[in-house]
Amino acid sequence: MSKTGFPAAARRELADAQMRHNVGKATSTIRARRAARVAEVPDWQALRDAGAAIKARAMATLPEQLERLEASVTRAGGQVHWARDAAECNAIVSGIARGHGAREVIKVKSLATDEIGMNAALAADGVEAIETDLAELINQLGHDTSSHILVPAIHRNRAEIKQLFERTIARGQDLGWEPKALAEASRRHLREKFLSVPVATSGANFAVAETGTIGVVESEGNGRMCLTLPQVLITVMGIEKVLPEWRDLEVFVQLLPRSATGERMNPYTSLWTGVRADDGPQEFHLVLLDNGRTDVLADEVGRSALHCIRCSACLNSCPVYSRVGGHAYESVYPGPIGAILTPQLRGLDQAPTLPYASSLCGACYEVCPVKIDIPSVLLHLRGRVVREYKSKRSPEALAMEAVGRVFASQGLYERAQKLARLGHGPIATAALPGWSSMRGLPEVPEQTFREWWRSRPPGRAQGDGSAP
Ligand code: SF4
Secondary structure: OOOOOHHHHHHHHHOOHHHHHHHHHHHHHHHHHHHHHHHOOOOHHHHHHHHHHHHHHHHHOHHHHHHHHHHHHHHOOOEEEEEOOHHHHHHHHHHHHHHOOOOEEEEOOOHHHHHOOHHHHHHHOOOEEEEOOHHHHHHHHOOOOOOOOOOOOOOOOHHHHHHHHHHOOOOOOOOOOOHHHHHHHHHHHHHHHHHHOOEEEEOOOEEEOOOOEEEEEEOOOHHHHHHHOOOEEEEEEEHHHEEOOHHHHHHHHHHHHHHHOOOOOOOEEEEEEOOEOOEOOOEEEEEEEOOOHHHHHOOOOHHHHHHOOOOOHHHHHOOOHHHHOOHHHOOOOOHHHHHHHHHHHHOHHHOOOHHHOOOOOOHHHHHOOOOOOHHHHHHHHHHHHHHHOOOOOOHHHHHHHHHHHHHOOHHHHHHHHHHHHOOOOOOOOOOOOOHHHOOOOOOOOOOOHHHHHHOOOOOOOOOOOOOO
8 A cells, every 4th residue: 555644544544433443442451451560560660760771771882782792693603694774684584595495484473574574575586474473464364464563453353353264274164253263273374384384584572782692572472483493593683672781681571561461471582592403493593674773873862762662552552543543654663653763764754744643642651661752752853844844935834934923022912912803813713824724723812911911900919819
């Protein structure tokens, strides 16, 4: 689907009542579960501070941490590759897979590989990428795209999934309505792949520079299968996922499950370091992906978007996301984090409407486990969009210039108020181009405070409580 910008895409999505119901129900359930689990932790705010500090340190020393990581992974028997962009990264992955004669690769759910369109790039080279996460599999079978960081098929309900499976992997069967039966159908379909496909790809939640350990956090066990059974493992990791020290993991394995799925601990946390004889994959490749991240790092305010640990708490708490769903953001990163990350990764000119996809209510900041001040970054990016890409002579800019002059002068302001009362002038209820398309202007009062003050009888003391 071609990209239309957030306002048009949101209007399109809002027309889908079933999607709105599915997303609203799912996000309110996860939101309540997260709140209950977070309330159990007395030092939650201290944990958030620690997470934010670790991420800030990692980003401030990123070149050093990446070199440490490369050395540690290589020492442990892995191979490290550097990819500047999507094309380079896909070529590396495809080259390794084809070098092993693979016609198929099994995949652990990974936003980084979705960001670079890896499945399509591999398909063009004759290699099929098979999604093994249940929700990603649902999207793949339905030729659909993800609409949530953690629950990619959140826009689908059980009836839709049952029908999809009965058309595809369980053709001709009646699976019934139990979630267990639907999961079992996907399990039967995937088990054979886990045991026969020689190459797996994954993303990474964390990579520890000190030890060269990579971490993947997931809930279904499919990831554990992909990370242990195939002979070759290729991990594609955004460079911002590096953590300096092993002990840093302690903070994130507490923050992530509670923020993400509202669980006390994560069901499957897989950690591996290089390769080990006769145990797990015998060849391990780590591809370090930039794809715009160093540009994000150059923006002193915007760079905090790189601290994200992809928990999705900001999506579930966002009143905009909960109504329009993830497809309106036209990116693998939807919701508040997508509104600040996507325009920076792609370039602001490629997604100039996304920083406006927010009510600025602040709910995303309150729940973010690493304290990313998303509302402030949104305002910063809006400023950049106006300064760098909107024409200085646009009707909105000219109107704002005129209003600015009026607001800067008491005399002009008072005359404008009088005119406004007559229904003329820049602060009348007439529309200001652009600005008032989404906002209402207040009614102009019959008498301003200054007029009332001047009209009072002489000699009355201030603050005598006689205001009309
Ligand atoms: S911005 Fe914060 S709340 Fe949102 S996904 Fe990232 S870590 Fe989670």
